Amino acid sequence: MTDKNRKNPFGNLPDCAADYIRLVIKKMRWRRKVRADVQAELIAHFEDALKNCKTDEEKEKTAKELTGNFGNAKMLGVLARRAKKRCRPLWRKVLIHSLQALGVIILYITICAVYIATGIDSDKLNTPVNYVEWLNDYVCNGRDESLNCTPMIKKATDIAVPMPKWLEDSNATWPGDFNEIQSKEFENWLAQNTQAFETLKKAFDKPYYWSIYDTNEFDLMKADFYSPLSKYRNLAKAMNWQIRYQAYKNNTEEAVNNTIKLCSFGQKMQGNGMLIEQLVGIAIEAITHSTVFAMLDRTALTTEQLEKLQNFARQHYNDTIIDISAEKAFQYDFIQRNFTDDGKGGGRPVREGITFAGRTLQEMVLNALIFKLPDKREVIAQTDKLYDDLQQSFEDNNYRTRNEQYEDIFKNAPMAIQVFLPAVGKIAEISWRLKTDRDGLITTLAVLRYHKETNSYPESLDELLNKGYIKQIPFDAYRAGSLTYRKTGDSFLLYSFGSDFDDDGGKTGADKKGRPQKWNTKDGDAVFWPVPHPAK
Amino acid sequence: MKFERELLKGIAPVVVLEILSRGKMYGYELGEAICSKSQDILTLGQGTLYPLLYNLEAQKLVKGQWETAPSGRKRRYYSITSKGKERLDTDKVQLADLFRALKLVFGTSVIPA
Numbered sequence: 001m002t003d004k005n006r007k008n009p010f011g012n013l014p015d016c017a018a019d020y021i022r023l024v025i026k027k028m029r030w031r032r033k034v035r036a037d038v039q040a041e042l043i044a045h046f047e048d049a050l051k052n053c054k055t056d057e058e059k060e061k062t063a064k065e066l067t068g069n070f071g072n073a074k075m076l077g078v079l080a081r082r083a084k085k086r087c088r089p090l091w092r093k094v095l096i097h098s099l100q101a102l103g104v105i106i107l108y109i110t111i112c113a114v115y116i117a118t119g120i121d122s123d124k125l126n127t128p129v130n131y132v133e134w135l136n137d138y139v140c141n142g143r144d145e146s147l148n149c150t151p152m153i154k155k156a157t158d159i160a161v162p163m164p165k166w167l168e169d170s171n172a173t174w175p176g177d178f179n180e181i182q183s184k185e186f187e188n189w190l191a192q193n194t195q196a197f198e199t200l201k202k203a204f205d206k207p208y209y210w211s212i213y214d215t216n217e218f219d220l221m222k223a224d225f226y227s228p229l230s231k232y233r234n235l236a237k238a239m240n241w242q243i244r245y246q247a248y249k250n251n252t253e254e255a256v257n258n259t260i261k262l263c264s265f266g267q268k269m270q271g272n273g274m275l276i277e278q279l280v281g282i283a284i285e286a287i288t289h290s291t292v293f294a295m296l297d298r299t300a301l302t303t304e305q306l307e308k309l310q311n312f313a314r315q316h317y318n319d320t321i322i323d324i325s326a327e328k329a330f331q332y333d334f335i336q337r338n339f340t341d342d343g344k345g346g347g348r349p350v351r352e353g354i355t356f357a358g359r360t361l362q363e364m365v366l367n368a369l370i371f372k373l374p375d376k377r378e379v380i381a382q383t384d385k386l387y388d389d390l391q392q393s394f395e396d397n398n399y400r401t402r403n404e405q406y407e408d409i410f411k412n413a414p415m416a417i418q419v420f421l422p423a424v425g426k427i428a429e430i431s432w433r434l435k436t437d438r439d440g441l442i443t444t445l446a447v448l449r450y451h452k453e454t455n456s457y458p459e460s461l462d463e464l465l466n467k468g469y470i471k472q473i474p475f476d477a478y479r480a481g482s483l484t485y486r487k488t489g490d491s492f493l494l495y496s497f498g499s500d501f502d503d504d505g506g507k508t509g510a511d512k513k514g515r516p517q518k519w520n521t522k523d524g525d526a527v528f529w530p531v532p533h534p535a536k
Numbered sequence: 537m538k539f540e541r542e543l544l545k546g547i548a549p550v551v552v553l554e555i556l557s558r559g560k561m562y563g564y565e566l567g568e569a570i571c572s573k574s575q576d577i578l579t580l581g582q583g584t585l586y587p588l589l590y591n592l593e594a595q596k597l598v599k600g601q602w603e604t605a606p607s608g609r610k611r612r613y614y615s616i617t618s619k620g621k622e623r624l625d626t627d628k629v630q631l632a633d634l635f636r637a638l639k640l641v642f643g644t645s646v647i648p649a
Contacts, residue, residue: 037612038586040602040610040612041563041586041612042586044562044563044564044609044610044611044612045563045564045582047609048562048564048565049564066582069581069582069583070581070582070583071581071582071583071584072583075583076583076586076587079583079587080586080587080590082587083586083587083588083589083590083591083593083594084590084594086590086591086594086595087590087593087594
């Protein structure tokens with residue numbers, strides 16, 4: 001294109017023709033190069049059409065006719081643009097569409113980011129339900145405060161003298177295992193705790209245990225549940241040593257009575273309140289079981305004492321060990337703090353509530369980007385179903401068959417629920433382990449009683465059942481069958497398959513240091529009888 | 537002669553391809569050629585011609601190229617491509633069939649005016 005053409009590309013075309021072409025090009029609204037191309041082509045067309053015109057008037061007249069023949073300039077511009085667009089090479093089409101898609105995505109993400117960044121803050125939400133109050137009402141269940149053993153137990157923990165470090169680290173299971181110096185220190189420590197033990201025993205006379213949660217701390221998630229619990233556990237351990245000492249000193253009657261009281265306290269903590277309290281209750285009962293086994297191993301309890309212990313163990317056999325209602329309240333509290341309230345139950349999640357949008361981080365982000373957010377009603381229904389399923393699974397089947405299903409329940413829950421969901425598989429195992437331990441204890445007591453009365457051991461568990469020493473065949477959750485019992489010369493063998501789920505022929509499991517360990521072992525069985533001893 | 541737009545829509549590309557199959561032409565020349573070859577029966581509107589050419593170019597049936605005309609001016613010449621020739625052959629066969637069918641429908645060799 002020459003300079004002249006660049007300055008006036010329309011040359012000698014009449015004004016009407018130049019205006020028409022300008023309008024067409026303007027309406028094309030397309031790339032400059034393409035527009036210049038079309039303009040040049042149209043100018044050439046008009047020049048060709050007007051080349052035979054001799055006068056300006058004739059040119060003007062012919063140009064007008066021609067523009068009329070071309071038709072609407074705007075329409076021509078649009079049609080030319082559409083046609084030229086189709087002429088683009090494929091790579092350019094792909095590139096342009098990709099860039100357009102990218103732009104849309106960036107715009108969308110920006111909108112989402114703005115939505116999330118400027119979303120409602122959870123602090124500004126109304127929280128209509130005080131779940132701390134609810135929890136206090138739930139655990140108290142309308143009972144009079146005078147029936148609660150907790151205040152007195154707290155008093156006992158306040159005056160308790162902590163266990164000496166050497167005793168905590170000791171492998172000893174019986175006071176007779178101590179040397180002379182240790183025995184003296186041990187007796188001294190027990191004497192220092194006399195008042196604490198007496199207060200504890202008085203506390204055990206109260207029929208119920210329930211915690212009083214701090215109502216000043218409205219937010220359930222900020223309430224303190226944990227600090228007193230470790231003290232309860234330590235005091236229970238101390239009392240177990242007192243019981244063993246009483247048995248060691250042949251005061252078996254008091255030892256049995258105190259065992260029952262302490263075990264009963266552990267059971268009172270189960271199936272009630274926060275999960276962590278229930279787990280401490282389970283731990284206390286398990287420690288008591290080990291004390292009973294130690295007494296059976298080291299002393300000669302009378303038939304009456306054996307029966308007394310057995311009847312007690314049987315009495316609470318079917319009680320609920322784990323109740324996750326309080327954990328569910330935790331979840332409800334979290335939901336009410338993360339969803340708006342539309343008055344009909346279908347509120348929307350606030351900024352932090354986006355964690356309810358998916359089961360994994362990826363799913364959560366994706367759903368948040370496409371605004372696929374659950375409403376409050378959906379999340380509550382999901383929570384109800386999940387917790388009901390879990391509660392049911394803690395109660396109605398054995399651990400072995402349920403174990404794998406916990407993983408699925410966990411994986412299918414939204415992230416926000418997963419975060420607050422307890423380690424259900426582990427808790428289920430602890431619960432079923434206690435059940436198996438109870439069965440092991442009841443059966444051991446029954447066999448020993450049988451021996452005392454008949455001077456022989458039963459041939460099988462069926463014989464024990466048929467003769468009324470037990471009310472049902474003891475269950476091994478790690479086998480989904482009965483506990484394994486065998487007569488062995490002048491004794492007997494009773495064990496569960498244990499945490500490795502297989503029969504090791506009654507070989508005791510051991511911890512990392514090689515000390516006998518009933519549960520949580522990679523190898524070996526959980527042996528109830530004969531009571532395993534640490535290697536000397 | 538002015539035809540109904542829809543009637544002309546299917547015919548126009550074939551006519552353009554047929555004319556271009558005889559030699560390359562620029563827009564104005566092509567418009568004139570269509571008029572003269574059809575004895576002014578087919579007068580493709582100028583406003584239709586260029587979008588039509590661009591569409592044919594997009595389909596790679598014709599190819600446009602700036603060249604210097606014998607007059608010394610730069611013109612954009614359109615020539616039929618091999619793909620365009622194939623399409624023309626196909627369209628011609630279809631048109632022949634169409635005319636035969638019309639003849640049969642109207643019952644005479646002369647289509648009524």
